[in-house]
Amino acid sequence: MTVADPIRPVTPAQALTELLAGNSRFARGRPAHLNQGAGHRARSADGQRPFAAILGCSDSRVAAEIVFDRGLGDLFVVRTAGHMLGAEVLASIEFAVLGLDVPLVVVLDHDRCGAVAAAIAAHDSGRAPTGHLRVVVERLSPEILRAQAEGITDPDAITRLHIASTAHRLLDDAPGLRGRVDAGRCAVVGLGYALAEGRVDRVVAHGPVTHGMSAP
Numbered sequence: 615m616t617v618a619d620p621i622r623p624v625t626p627a628q629a630l631t632e633l634l635a636g637n638s639r640f641a642r643g644r645p646a647h648l649n650q651g652a653g654h655r656a657r658s659a660d661g662q663r664p665f666a667a668i669l670g671c672s673d674s675r676v677a678a679e680i681v682f683d684r685g686l687g688d689l690f691v692v693r694t695a696g697h698m699l700g701a702e703v704l705a706s707i708e709f710a711v712l713g714l715d716v717p718l719v720v721v722l723d724h725d726r727c728g729a730v731a732a733a734i735a736a737h738d739s740g741r742a743p744t745g746h747l748r749v750v751v752e753r754l755s756p757e758i759l760r761a762q763a764e765g766i767t768d769p770d771a772i773t774r775l776h777i778a779s780t781a782h783r784l785l786d787d788a789p790g791l792r793g794r795v796d797a798g799r800c801a802v803v804g805l806g807y808a809l810a811e812g813r814v815d816r817v818v819a820h821g822p823v824t825h826g827m828s829a830p
C-alpha cells in the first residue's frame with residue numbers, strides 16, 4: 615500500500631510523534647510504506663527535507679526507514695556498528711541539523727547488539743580485537759567500566775547506557791546542535807529497539823519532546 619505524501623513534521627515533538635507512529639505501524643505488521651511510491655520519488659529529486667536524523671547501529675536488522683515505516687527523503691541516516699560516534703558522524707549530524715533543519719536527532723540501538731557484545735567480551739578476556747575493530751572496544755570502555763562499577767552485567771542494560779552517553783556526547787561535541795536544542799528548535803532522543811518485537815522505547819530525551827513519549 616502507498617499513500618499520498620504526508621505533511622512534514624516541523625517541531626521536535628511532531629517529528630518524534632511521527633517516528634513513533636511509524637514504528638507502531640511497523641511493529642503491528644501494518645506498515646503504510648509512506649513516501650515510497652514512484653510519484654514521491656520523482657517529486658523528491660529536486661531537494662531533500664528530512665524531518666529526523668538517525669544515528670543508528672549498522673545491524674542489518676535495524677534499518678531505520680523500515681522500522682519507522684518511512685520513505686525517501688524522510689530520514690537522514692548515519693549508521694555505524696554500535697552507533698559509534700566519530701568526526702565523520704558528527705559532521706553528518708551537524709549537516710542534518712544546521713544544513714537541513716531537522717528538528718529531531720535520534721540515537722538508535724537495539725537489544726543483543728553484536729558490537730556491544732564484542733566490546734564486553736574483549737574486556738572480559740583482556741584481549742582487544744585486531745584492526746579497526748579495536749575502536750569499538752575503546753569507545754565502549756567508559757560504559758562497560760561504569761556498568762561494572764554499578765554491578766550491571768546485562769549487555770542490553772549496557773547498550774542503554776551507551777545510547778544515553780552517545781546522546782550526551784552529541785550535545786557536548788556538536789555546539790551547533792546544542793544551540794538548537796537550547797533554543798527549543800531541536801531535540802536529541804535515545805531509543806532502544808527490540809529486535810523480536812520491532813518496537814522502540816525511550817532511553818533518554820533532551821529538548822522539547824515530552825509529547826508522544828511514555829515514561830522510561
Ligand SMILES: [Zn+2]
Binds near residue numbers: 673723
Ligand atoms: Zn548493534
